Amino acid sequence: MKTLCIFLAIICTFTHIVHSQLELVNSWKYLDFNFKSEQDRTKYINQQHYKNCFIAGIKLDSKGDIYVSVPRWKPNVPATLAKISNGQLHAFPSWDMNDVSNSTNGIRSVLGFEIDAKDRMWILDQGRVVDTPGNPTLTVWDLKTQHLVYRHVFDESIAPIETAFLNDIVVNADANIAYISDSGIPISGSKQSPRPGIISINIQSNKAKRHLDNHASTQANLEVWPVVNGKKCFRNEPMKTGADGIALSCDGNKLYWTPLTSRRLYGIKTSVLHSDDPEVEKNVVDLGDKSSISDGLIASNKGDMYITALEQNAIYHVSEKQIGPYVEQNAKGTEKLLSMSLLTNDTELLWPDTLALKDGYLYSTSNNLCSFLGGELDWNAQNFKIHKIKLVNSPNSYVFGCDMGATDDFRAVKIALICCAVSLFVLSMVIVVIIALRKTNKKTRYSEI
Ligand SMILES: *[C@@H]1O[C@H](CO)[C@@H](O)[C@H](O)[C@H]1NC(C)=O
């Protein structure tokens, strides 16, 4: 009986895992906006400006509304931040604020953004538009009141205008702090060398700080030439992109990042970044090889982390609870291979760019970025997609703080027990029915005699 129960429990748990499949939320051949006039739309289509637009960042607010970013890396992108409604991108917060010429309070080119537990959107503006330099800024916009609550223009010493490529942002809203990855890509025509790093900013004291400036852990590894969907990205030379994906543990104590052109994951205690320690880099922990380059990372409120794997059309799960102590104890030479488990792999996940977590679902944008930047997209295909995938332990974003109440193991045991009880019930019903049938059979046979 015990063996039977274990067997049934294993089958139940397995079906439970298999059930976490990709669900398509939105899909576009090319992006469609809520243009102010039909004339604007006609121009966008006829002049093929749509070929300059792709989705990158994704986050959801408390109501479940989805927002995406459309970086202005090519000219004539109508809006750089948008809310999705009926499959259309609605310029957000407004068309005025998306006006590139609006230098007062406008946003020029957004890649990374975050929405905190108080429904405030932290908008990271890269500043530069195509090859035109511009100051990177951080704008905090309250989604509840639809008002600007904070704006900061980064200083040259924090985000050098010729090299700063502010990529992604994570926030510890209780501490009023944001951490930003700077990929450090010189603007075209600049004689500067790549200069990646990590930036932190306190929106209460209005002070920003640059960390790990050009440190090995934030730099591109030039030996890595990523292979995406069976092809080298790009054809002539690999991209040289530094610090990119960034994640913060739900307790706000550990920061993780990975350069895009690298297969390694790094971490550091956030307390070190806020100290006056002159040797911050001594606290960087190399957490090992991810076996793929990654773009977006995200931590959950349950002590897990999800990592995109661009070379495998995949998303992996890593236990943040497990790797966190290495970072806290500043363990050197931890592991050669990061311990990960495959959450999902599917050719649908063509360059899974950014991840978001909302009410038990992991969301991702796929944008086939390598082909988009290489000018190789087939504009008759479904190029840009948003997927969601149901996660077993119903996590939410790290921005809500930790909620470790029921551990994964406890949940697994609970699921197994329920499955076992249900299976036993079904089994006993089957036995009862069989006995009943036999009895009627016997009766029939006696009457035959
Ligand atoms: C710039 O953006 C602000 C919103 O913060 C808006 O009130 C203003 O009208 C915009 N200006 C222009 C010239 O579009």
Ligand SMILES: *[C@@H]1O[C@H](CO)[C@@H](O)[C@H](O)[C@H]1NC(C)=O
């Ligand atoms: C998913 O991963 C498995 C195991 O590595 C592999 O056999 C399979 O081909 C992959 N599927 C896709 C679509 O990449």
